[in-house]
Amino acid sequence: MAAVAARKFEFEILATAAGGARRGRVHTSRGSYETPVFMPVGTRGTIKAALVGQVAEIGFEVILGNTYHLMLRPGAGVVASFGSLHGFTGWKRHMLTDSGGFQVMSLGAEYSEQGARFRSIYDGSVHTVTPEEAVALQELIGADIQMVLDVCTMLPASRDKVERALELTHQWAKRARAAKSRQDQAQFGIVQGGGELDLRAESAKFISDLDFEGHAIGGLAVGESRDEMLAAIDSSVEYLPDAKVRYLMGVGDPVGMLEAIARGVDMFDCVAPSRIARHGQAMTFGGKLHMKNLRYQRDDRPIEEGCPCPACAGYPRGLVRHLLNVGEPTAGTLLTLHNLTFMHRLIERARAGIVDGSLGALVAEVRGAWDVRPD
Ligand SMILES: [Zn+2]
Structure with a gap:
């Protein structure tokens, strides 16, 4: 030392x-x-x-x-x-x-x-x-x-x-x-x-x-x-x-x-954000998305609009779904990077919310999105 x-x-x-x-x-x-x-x-x-x-x-x-x-x-x-x-x-x-x-x-x-x-x-x-x-x-x-x-x-x-x-x-x-x-x-x-x-x-x-x-x-x-x-x-x-x-x-x-x-x-x-990523689940401010779902087959949007992660920067949901369904390890990488980015953005919003008094509203927003599980 x-x-x-x-x-x-x-x-x-x-x-x-x-x-x-x-x-x-x-x-x-x-x-x-x-x-x-x-x-x-x-x-x-x-x-x-x-x-x-x-x-x-x-x-x-x-x-x-x-x-x-x-x-x-x-x-x-x-x-x-x-x-x-x-x-x-x-x-x-x-x-x-x-x-x-x-x-x-x-x-x-x-x-x-x-x-x-x-x-x-x-x-x-x-x-x-x-x-x-x-x-x-x-x-x-x-x-x-x-x-x-x-x-x-x-x-x-x-x-x-x-x-x-x-x-x-x-x-x-x-x-x-x-x-x-x-x-x-x-x-x-x-x-x-x-x-x-x-x-x-x-x-x-x-x-x-x-x-x-x-x-x-x-x-x-x-x-x-x-x-x-x-x-x-x-x-x-x-x-x-x-x-x-x-x-x-x-x-x-x-x-x-x-x-x-x-x-x-x-x-x-x-471990959940990276573990569920490898099982095809994306974490978003709108709730959890099951990316293997058929509804994403021709979906050309990113996993989450406005997310700065490498997956959302260049890969459509339809590709992520395809890679998951054929077992390509890259799918796990894309979703892991996305989910970790979501966690970091969530923490950044919580930090800002403590300072500006909006933490309670953030808790209510995320509870609303996640407790009803839209997907
Ligand atoms: Zn993303």
Whole structure:
């Protein structure tokens, strides 16, 4: 590591709106990025079907890497041999790595006080990750922000199960905070508590006492309704200090994201925009379009009028539909670039809406377009 004094990780609030929304800027040892921010997910060293240069061109300032995948393939040591995940992937701007907690939960991990035990999806080999090892792995991979290892539960879950997961999550958060050694990397704690609002509040108080650089709200968008999700966000945000950045993990559906922004959440990630792109779905301000539909066969309009993405700049809907239906990988690239551009435009409109007071109108507009699903 270069012996340069690291700039303190700071969250600057530029404007606020009624209800708690914040327009902000995060300062780090790499530079700064604007909030609210959506982070595309580069699961295995790349955003699927897009190049990092294209993702930067759209305007994204932060992407996410998955520690679970990178530790198994190619291995954290291999990534570190390129200096960092930045050197390995070619991405020049900010990066955040998750701890792998969500992936190991989805793959049926066993939890003990020591850590999480899980099987590799690649070769079935058994691994155990402790909170301290999750810190060490993320320090080796070297993103700008690392996340603590937590215990996430799918919902609905019994209160007993959520309480047990929370107890471990809190013990592990303390251990992860003590294990952190890199000064040029920020570390975020994660609030859990399932759909139990009193446990969410308790968790937010516990995690904020550990003095992390930022706070995440985890364990949502895992089977609960949107209203249940928003109630859990409210109960968490109420006890998280305003002066630190807030990250809602794994939520990137347009309505859910805007509702969370309106409640004071600043950072988001989600695989959905690129995943549904590869399945032929386009995200637009008019709702979701299923581009394989016969109605687009002779449609010479772009996916969305006024969209500045490479797909809308030169390719008619009829071509996108054709490429999808014959299985050309270029269809996935075109729709990924479009959907990511939509997410960035949505975030830019949310930022402007916080400043000029029109965020509520934007939430209503997008809710109207997306909740009725016109296509
Ligand atoms: Zn477009």
